[in-house]
Each structure stands twice: as structure tokens, then as C-alpha cells.
Amino acid sequence: MQNHFIIEMLGIKDKHVDVWDFSDQSDYLLVELRTKVKKQKCPVCKEKTKRVHGYRNQKIQGPIMSNRPLQISLRKRRYLCVDCNHTFYEKLQMVERYQRCTNAVQTTALTYTAVGSFTTAAQLTGMTTNRLLRLFNRHKIETTKVLPRAISIDEFKGDAGGERFQTVIADVENKEIVDVLPDRKVDTIKSYLQSCDTSRTEIVVMDLSKSFKQAVRKALGNPLIIADRFHYMRQVYWALDEVRREVQRELDKKARIRMKRSKKLLWKSTYKLSEEEQEKVNQLLQIHSGLREAYDLKNKLDQWFKESDEVTAMQGLEECLMAMNASKIEAFHKVMKTFKRWKQEILQSFMYRFNNGYIEGVNNTIKVSKRMSYGIKDFERLKKKILWRQEVRRALALV
């Protein structure tokens, strides 16, 4: 193999590193590297020197080549400063002083961790998982402390650092995760917001969480708070489901199984139902008048949600609230109370429409990061994995 090709393949940028020998050791390939004498600056007194003091062979792991690991033996020079008698090793770009693999291998391994598990990334690059984890722990990812115009605060079940839920702060307009917080407590979110430059932040999108609202009010004063459309409508579907499950419990086995399987069917918007599905729904609703009532309420809210604009939303919401109030279903009374409490924020969601795409993107990143890591118990590692995945994806998209 040509020497310059080896140098290139190993990602070596040091001009004074040369291939001395390349050999096939049957179960691995061996590249011996040597360096040329180069004028050095003494790290102590800053004087220049070319006086060689001695050598040391450093074993370094290279990339996998045609399924065989490549070992590098690097002869490093130790220099002597003739001014202050200090001895020191030459500085090389290709490998950090205490590392046992090249920077190129490390970069590749880190890139793989953004799209796969640590174990897979380690296997592909010939590193041990532990070494890769240590490398990942040392790797710094910058998060901005300047928050954008519109942020969202959302929770997810990360099960890390002894907390079931973590909080993700996202840039709504740019559809990006800004930061990940260790839990969803008022104080955590408040301190985080206070530690940031929030002078540009005008809009906060959130789910119907009292603690998020409290934290935002305490830290940001009076921004425009918008209830996340997906989150509040979910409550309507959950209420319908509560009724369905209650009814289900009273049924005989055959009917119970049929009811159990019809969750999604009942959730579907009526205008999307095929004739056959419509017939199935009708049969289900005949079983129990309470279920029919819950189903009708869901449809009323669904229609309001999908067909209203900033002008009609308020009137429509009042009608929905009245309908829920008039019903005898406890689950929908709860929805009514929540919607009343968050009326302002819910109505704002019709004024300032944000594509829910950001939530999908964010949730997907988190879901994939969690799956790739088989439940990371360490919060910092989970956070880094999420942010790192986003960073690498962004970099790849730009290429």
C-alpha cells in the first residue's frame, strides 16, 4: 500500500509523520509510524529546540480494515530544551497524549453513537464499549443559553438519574431541541430559565401542566403562553377511553374483547370512517348510552378543534364547555374543568398556530435515543445522547 494513502486513511494531518513499515500480522495489520525531527517550542520556557532526548513507542488503535483491526506503532520523540533542560514529547494532531486510538477513529466512533447504540458503535470501530463511553463522557456538547422567540416546554419519560420524567426545552420555530433538564420540577425549570438570556422569548408553548406555568411566570413574567394543541386534545380522547373501559368491564367475554379492540376506531374522526367502520361504531354505541354520549362529546370537541379559527374558536369552546357540563359523565367533567382553567392558553393556540411537527421531531429524537441506549440510567449521558444525535443529524443534512 502506498504510504501517502495510509496516512490519508488514518486521517493523519501531521506533516512530519511518515510510514516506516506496513505488515500483515495475520490477525491484525500493523503500521509503524515514525516522525521527522521538527523544531519544537519548549512548553516551559518557550525557547526553540531540535535536540532529541529519546524515543518511546506508543501503541495506538487504528480503524478496522477489511474486517481486521489495524494497529499503529508510533515512535514518538522526546525533546530536550537546551535552555532549561526540560524534556517533553512532541505534540501530534493524530493522537492525544493519553489516548490509545487515533482521533480519526474517535470521530468515527462518536458519529456512530449518534445513529446507533454504544455497543454497535464500539464494534464497528474496534473500540471497547467502555473506552467509547469514556470518550463520549469527555466529549463536550455546547448548548445555547440564548433562548429563541418561541420555546416549548415538554416532558418525556426518560427514567434517568432517579427521575421518571425529564423536561425538554425546544425551539418551536426552528424545530430544535435547545436543552434537556433532569426533572420536571418548578424549581428546576425556573432556575434553568433564569440562567438563560430570555430577552427575546415572547411565546411559550406547553402542555397543561401547572408546574410549567408556575415556573414560566416566575422566571419570565408575562410571556404569551400557548397550550399545546396535541396535549389538550389528548385529554378528550382519554376521557372517551375511560368511559369505554368502564363499559367494557360490564360486558361478557366476547363483547369485552370486541370493545377492547375498538379503541382506535372510536377515536377516529367520523368523517374518516368507512361505511363498514361506521356500522361497527353504531353497533358498539348501542351497547351503552353513556358510551354514546361520550362519543358524541368527543366528536363535538373534535369538530371544534379541527374547524375553528381564531374568530370562531371562543364561541365553539363555550358550546363545548356547556355540553360537557350538561353531561353526567365524570371523565368529561374533569376535561371541562381543565379546559376552563386553561381557556386563555387554549384559545391562544388558535391565534398562533405552530406546526406540531416540532413535537414529532423532538419526540422521535428522544424515542430513538432511548432505544439506542437501552434505557440510559445516567441523566447526563441521556441528555448528551439526545443532543448529540440532533447535532450529527443536522451536520449530515447540511452536507
Ligand SMILES: [Zn+2]
Ligand atoms: Zn525550556
